Amino acid sequence: MTQELTSPSPAPPASPCEGGSRRSAQWWRDAVIYQVYVRSFADGDGDGVGDLRGARERLPHLARLGVDAVWLTPFYASPQADGGYDVADHRSVDPLFGDLQDAADLVGAAHALGLKVIVDVVPNHTSEAHPWFEAARRGPGPERDRYVFRPGRGPDGAEPPNDWESVFGGPAWTRVADGAWYLHLFAPEQPDLNWHDAEVRADFDAVLRFWLDLGVDGFRIDVAHGMVKAEGLPDIGHGRQARLIGTQRLPFFDQDGVHEIHRGWRRLLESYGPDRIGVAEAWAPTPERLALYVRPDELHQAFNFQFLNCPWDAAALRRVIDDSLRATSAVGAPTTWVLSNHDVVRHRTRYGGRARARAAALLMLALPGSAYVYQGEELGLPEVTDLPDELRQDPAFWRGDGQDGLRDGCRVPLPWTSAGPSYGFGPGDAWLPQPAAWAGLSVEAQTGDPASVLELYRRALELRRSHPALGAGEDVEWLPAAEGVLAFRRPSAAGDVCVALNTGETAGEVALPLPRRVLLASGEDVVRRSAADARVVRVAADSCVWWAI
Structure with a gap:
């Protein structure tokens, strides 16, 4: 039976949030x-x-x-x-x-x-314990229209209506006492609803x-x-x-x-x-x-x-x-x-x-x-x-x-x-x-x-939350990088963020604009600057770095 509240749910406050930022209708x-x-x-x-x-x-x-x-x-x-x-x-x-x-x-x-x-x-x-399915299981009637019941195939309808399998394994059909079969794409305790109803x-x-x-x-x-x-x-x-x-x-x-x-x-x-x-x-x-x-x-x-x-x-x-x-x-x-x-x-x-x-x-x-x-x-x-x-x-x-x-x-x-x-x-x-x-x-x-x-x-x-180049938007500008390295730039009018991820087994190079500073790195001592070219950095294997540009 549906429960009832003993008192109204507290209303959300009008003050700014602590947990998130950039609140808007979207x-x-x-x-x-x-x-x-x-x-x-x-x-x-x-x-x-x-x-x-x-x-x-x-x-x-x-x-x-x-x-x-x-x-x-x-x-x-x-x-x-x-x-x-x-x-x-x-x-x-x-x-x-x-x-x-x-x-x-x-x-x-x-x-x-x-x-x-x-x-x-x-x-x-739903669950097989849902009142709707309990009524549907008892026998033919309009209650079965809420679920996917079908007659079986083969002699005496003893075979499932089709060859569909459950996501959890085994047949996606179970037979009830009067011989009809119901569909369950997951466990037999989870009969599928009929959304044409x-x-x-x-x-x-x-x-x-x-x-x-x-x-x-x-x-x-x-x-x-x-x-x-x-x-x-x-x-x-x-x-x-x-x-x-x-x-x-x-x-x-x-x-x-x-x-x-x-x-x-x-x-x-x-x-x-x-x-x-x-x-x-x-x-x-x-x-x-x-x-x-x-x-x-x-x-x-x-x-x-x-x-x-x-x-x-x-x-x-x-x-x-x-x-x-x-x-x-x-x-x-x-x-x-x-x-x-x-x-x-x-x-x-x-x-x-x-x-x-x-x-x-x-x-x-x-x-x-x-x-x-x-x-x-x-x-x-x-x-x-x-x-x-x-x-x-x-x-x-x-x-x-x-x-x-x-x-x-x-x-x-x-x-x-x-x-x-x-x-x-x-x-x-x-x-x-x-x-x-x-x-x-x-x-x-x-x-x-x-x-x-x-x-x-x-x-x-x-x-x-704080950097305007992160979060919303669609812009990802890919940067040239060594094999195994993924590098891109997130632009904004207030400054860009460049990101490099190295999935390789050794350090990999990427060229980045100057000036720059490391905002955040996934580990300690994962970035090395090239002695030959100030724009080039070497990112350690299995690491990711954010730079402010």
Whole structure:
């Protein structure tokens, strides 16, 4: 049942923000947005699982870090078959995370710190425990129109309606007692909704209004590319389909019909003012296809997974950056950069070490547009690769030929202090064990240490807010550089910033204008000036440097 507030949510203050800068109706064009994976951020009630109260109490960390907004993963009523992405009621808070008053209090506290709040909405599917699906499962009737039910193939309809596979592995269809099959592109506990049904559309409009009325500033739209399936649900013709996501169009993803839904949501958001936003989690095969989600009458941002998936290679990074900027500028949208999230291996581990992670962060934060920071990347946390199997909760872990099933390794709760049973995450043990080495990676341990990853992020975000060449815009002027080195210039009337990233195994040269001074470097002693030519500098391997020109 939908919960009710006992008192109104506090209104956002009129005073300038502490957490971000350059506030405007289009704040999102250059915002740095911090992803909170709620169950692993901070435990406020001592049950070992992160919650809304814990997140609210730790918001000052985000304000000091210098981000502009916080994105909260799902905290709605849910059986938790997929970390809360199986929603039973979008209008209530799961007791695991608190209640609706906790959500309102968090929004008010964030606004008081100058932080915008984005919440997840999960429109592709519901939980099997949703009242709608419970009614649909019981037997034929109009309730089934809200989901994708089909008769089976073969003798007695004993075969699935088509050959689609779940993203988590195995068939994308499950049979109910009366012989019909329902579609679930993820776990069987997550039946897909039928977005051709008017009641589905009307209910999600009401969900968005519910949270906008409570004061949230926008929505991250889960599986924004998946709500519409190809007419007739055609076979794909081969297996291992999860490997194709983001590389080619599939009959269940990135169908043109999703754009009409997003246009309707854009109109709804704008009815609350020009500063409420929609962010698409959309896997598209090309930057041009991704840009369709952020046309002027659709959503405001879309995650740039081409950038996230790019290897540690200067030439490949330049191609992705060029292609991304070209595609989004063609539709007047900002590019959105991201290195890590709750579904992928942390980029410190993916790239191969702390030095590369630091350098990648400076590259991302120097690029024009908006950037997303996943909780813990500002601490330089690595992926936890040795979790006991019996503690894993990723549903893909128990299935085959889908996602790798190892997403729990990037979801291990954060270390806040250098001591305690869960390093300050909560008063007791955490729901997933933290490595002992994380004591030295805690917020407490890194604060005030100029060589720490945390202080690097704080300084980078401070410079990004204060320097007019950084943040918003589209201009990247490439500079000649040695093989393995990526170098560009961000111009502004008040002075330029030049950036060089070396992905090579040895120091690489780049020629820069004079005069110049180092603004920020990803490591100590990573820049050498050429004795032969004052314009030429040598940048150490696996490092990134910002210069003021």
